[in-house]
Amino acid sequence: MGFEQWTRGGDVARLGIDKEFLLGFAALEKQVQNRVLDVFAKFEAATHAGLHLEKIGNVRDDRFRTIRIDRFWRGVVLAPDSGDTYTLLRVLPHDDAYAWAQRRRVSVNAATGRNEIRDVVAIDATLPELTRRAEQAPSRLFADVADKDLRRLGIDEQTLAFARVLTDVRQLEMARGFLPPNQWDALFGLAAGMTPEEVWAEIGAASEADRASFDADDVVAAVERSADRVVLVDGPEELLEVFRHPFALWRVYLHPTQRRIAQARFRGPARVTGGPGTGKTVVALHRARDLASQGVGRVLLTTFTSTMCDSLAADLDLLVHDPLERERITVATVNKIAYDVFRAWQPQPTILTDAEERAVWRTATRGLGLPFSESFLSEEWRQVILAQEILTEAGYQKARRAGRGRPLGPRQRAQVWAAWRQFDRELRASGRWTHEMICVEAARLLERAPHRPYRHVVIDEAQDLSPVQWRFLRTAVKPGADDFFLAGDAHQRIYHNRVSLRELGIQVVGRSARLTVNYRTTAEILAWSLGMLRGEPIDDLDGGLDSVAGYRSELHGPVPRLQGFATWNDEIREAAEQVRAWIRAGVAPDEIGVAVRSNKFAESLLPALHRLGVPARLLARLPEQQPAPIERAGGPAVAVGTMHRMKGLEFRCLTVLGVGERQVPAPGAVTPAGEDEIAHAQDVQRERCLLFVACTRAREELYISWHGAQSPFLAQLGPAAVRST
Numbered sequence: 001m002g003f004e005q006w007t008r009g010g011d012v013a014r015l016g017i018d019k020e021f022l023l024g025f026a027a028l029e030k031q032v033q034n035r036v037l038d039v040f041a042k043f044e045a046a047t048h049a050g051l052h053l054e055k056i057g058n059v060r061d062d063r064f065r066t067i068r069i070d071r072f073w074r075g076v077v078l079a080p081d082s083g084d085t086y087t088l089l090r091v092l093p094h095d096d097a098y099a100w101a102q103r104r105r106v107s108v109n110a111a112t113g114r115n116e117i118r119d120v121v122a123i124d125a126t127l128p129e130l131t132r133r134a135e136q137a138p139s140r141l142f143a144d145v146a147d148k149d150l151r152r153l154g155i156d157e158q159t160l161a162f163a164r165v166l167t168d169v170r171q172l173e174m175a176r177g178f179l180p181p182n183q184w185d186a187l188f189g190l191a192a193g194m195t196p197e198e199v200w201a202e203i204g205a206a207s208e209a210d211r212a213s214f215d216a217d218d219v220v221a222a223v224e225r226s227a228d229r230v231v232l233v234d235g236p237e238e239l240l241e242v243f244r245h246p247f248a249l250w251r252v253y254l255h256p257t258q259r260r261i262a263q264a265r266f267r268g269p270a271r272v273t274g275g276p277g278t279g280k281t282v283v284a285l286h287r288a289r290d291l292a293s294q295g296v297g298r299v300l301l302t303t304f305t306s307t308m309c310d311s312l313a314a315d316l317d318l319l320v321h322d323p324l325e326r327e328r329i330t331v332a333t334v335n336k337i338a339y340d341v342f343r344a345w346q347p348q349p350t351i352l353t354d355a356e357e358r359a360v361w362r363t364a365t366r367g368l369g370l371p372f373s374e375s376f377l378s379e380e381w382r383q384v385i386l387a388q389e390i391l392t393e394a395g396y397q398k399a400r401r402a403g404r405g406r407p408l409g410p411r412q413r414a415q416v417w418a419a420w421r422q423f424d425r426e427l428r429a430s431g432r433w434t435h436e437m438i439c440v441e442a443a444r445l446l447e448r449a450p451h452r453p454y455r456h457v458v459i460d461e462a463q464d465l466s467p468v469q470w471r472f473l474r475t476a477v478k479p480g481a482d483d484f485f486l487a488g489d490a491h492q493r494i495y496h497n498r499v500s501l502r503e504l505g506i507q508v509v510g511r512s513a514r515l516t517v518n519y520r521t522t523a524e525i526l527a528w529s530l531g532m533l534r535g536e537p538i539d540d541l542d543g544g545l546d547s548v549a550g551y552r553s554e555l556h557g558p559v560p561r562l563q564g565f566a567t568w569n570d571e572i573r574e575a576a577e578q579v580r581a582w583i584r585a586g587v588a589p590d591e592i593g594v595a596v597r598s599n600k601f602a603e604s605l606l607p608a609l610h611r612l613g614v615p616a617r618l619l620a621r622l623p624e625q626q627p628a629p630i631e632r633a634g635g636p637a638v639a640v641g642t643m644h645r646m647k648g649l650e651f652r653c654l655t656v657l658g659v660g661e662r663q664v665p666a667p668g669a670v671t672p673a674g675e676d677e678i679a680h681a682q683d684v685q686r687e688r689c690l691l692f693v694a695c696t697r698a699r700e701e702l703y704i705s706w707h708g709a710q711s712p713f714l715a716q717l718g719p720a721a722v723r724s725t
């Protein structure tokens with residue numbers, strides 16, 4: 001074994017840090033982590049004469065080196081043939097580090113130009129057995145894909161030979177650890193039913209002209225193109241910054257599609273869609289930073305609950321280091337921004353609670369003897385009168401009521417208008433306001449103001465904003481390039497709001513991208529949860545229908561466990577047992593969530609879990625769309641909350657309780673079919689989406705139970721581990 005001195009005439013080197021290195025680093029004990037930092041900070045500065053890279057004997061690729069961390073640990077480093085860009089690949093125990101490097105080879109992907117490392121020994125060892133099985137199998141996994149398409153997607157000769165003998169997607173999944181990663185991604189996309197064109201776009205394949213410039217031996221150029229896997233740092237401070245939050249991979253490594261959208265320049269409003277856990281929030285955060293770094297004007301990063309805003313702000317603090325850039329970004333709920341604008345005009349508005357609002361509608365209908373419920377009137381006001389900014393009865397008589405179901409004749413419209421006038425008078429007389437009225441007023445104020453407060457607005461969970469919130473935001477930003485950026489998923493709509501972006505003057509046509517790779521949830525939980533939505537016609541906010549096709553996860557774990565019980569108490573007992581089992585298995589209590597449909601269930605659950613020895617805290621009860629502080633009782637505790645409260649959160653393990661026929665869909669949240677068929681169908685769909693949202697908060701394990709008969713949403717689902725007690 002030879003030694004290579006690290007000092008190179010005082011040149012300052014650049015270090016690349018591979019995603020796997022950072023993950024390995026995160027798992028080390030603090031003391032060893034400090035040693036790693038020490039070694040590489042010095043390595044980076046190229047001043048420590050005693051440091052050396054060690055060549056490895058018996059290798060398939062002589063660009064691998066090891067570096068000593070301490071007696072036990074070694075780093076594996078990719079050294080360039082020339083130049084000073086070294087990439088930290090792995091941190092492993094001594095013998096494993098050598099074995100790892102001896103089995104592998106680096107190459108440059110022909111489609112993406114990025115670096116790929118494959119386990120040559122594993123590929124060679126697996127191929128004969130797969131070939132033997134393929135000869136007996138009736139069909140092959142990629143029988144329908146031509147060689148030329150595979151090659152265009154960057155599949156090289158060794159991987160092609162391997163792909164051709166695959167007969168089952170499970171074989172491909174098992175090969176994930178040893179095939180070159182970009183090529184594996186391309187094959188996995190094809191196996192998931194994507195067309196070669198879709199895969200081509202998703203892997204971030206380069207244009208023909210760029211491909212021609214790729215040099216298969218130039219691993220340094222390839223490292224520079226590998227931003228999804230390797231982050232390049234230029235000094236010890238940058239190195240320290242990356243190592244400071246080793247679990248937050250999303251800060252440094254983005255999927256090529258995520259990066260493209262986060263950094264793109266758009267002529268007008270743009271949006272990113274995608275299933276749960278595909279990194280839409282991550283894209284919104286990176287985009288907010290990117291826009292702030294342009295220095296063109298203020299950026300608003302917003303969503304509809306303050307719990308989610310708190311988490312956006314915390315993540316933004318991790319992501320943005322430049323105080324000037326951070327200062328340019330405001331993170332606040334839409335209601336809070338509107339409220340601030342409003343207060344400049346009227347300092348102390350009194351806000352109506354939900355219960356008070358219902359009482360005012362009740363008084364209006366009773367006083368006028370009208371045949372409408374409070375909830376019907378309140379929705380008619382929000383979804384039609386406010387949404388279309390209707391100011392006169394004549395305007396309301398002519399208004400389109402798309403999606404409102406129950407038809408209203410001229411006489412009934414006159415009655416609704418009378419009720420609304422009464423409601424409005426009552427509120428004005430008592431000086432009270434709803435959030436919607438504040439938004440409307442704030443929008444009027446901004447329209448008259450000489451300047452718009454923001455240059456860019458980035459909206460997360462856009463599917464749940466109400467029409468008046470959209471109108472307010474429209475007035476908060478000057479129309480133009482990069483004015484709006486929306487992140488959202490119509491399948492996760494859990495409130496009543498249905499909007500047409502086009503009608504609101506927010507045109508995203510041609511500036512929309514979709515993410516499909518789920519980073520949060522295992523394939524087992526995702527596939528099962530998606531089953532709930534299959535066939536549901538979900539509108540995409542833009543006059544079309546959204547689809548769940550192509551959503552997939554590369555993570556694996558157990559299938560969701562489902563169990564029915566005779567009583568609620570039996571359910572709670574088993575849930576407590578499940579939670580204790582997770583804690584015994586090493587899951588921290590605050591990485592566990594318990595979701596239920598109603599506040600009533602959540603509140604009864606908390607003391608019961610305490611009695612059964614489970615440390616638990618409540619995601620506090622507050623009116624919807626209000627801040628949700630977490631009640632803390634000291635120490636890490638399991639989070640108990642309603643399905644609504646689960647939005648924007650994620651847990652390693654999750655149980656969803658009370659998914660019975662009488663609880664989900666919640667009878668009080670569904671308009672009876674006899675009263676209004678369209679409203680009924682919409683309400684049922686929203687309840688279905690709510691259960692979907694709750695289930696997709698689970699990262700590794702999902703346990704669902706009910707008492708009595710199970711929810712009809714579960715009854716239609718495919719195989720999972722179901723038991724009945």
Ligand SMILES: Nc1ncnc2c1ncn2[C@@H]1O[C@H](COP(=O)(O)OP(=O)(O)OP(=O)(O)O)[C@@H](O)[C@H]1O
Nearest residue numbers: 249250253254255276277278279280281282519520
């Ligand atoms: N490029 C990435 N690398 C590593 N982790 C990522 C990446 N992108 C997203 N994640 C992680 O995946 C999880 C889901 O991301 P995020 O919350 O942005 O998804 P989302 O699409 O907004 O989800 P949902 O719609 O369900 O709220 C988070 O834990 C996030 O850190």
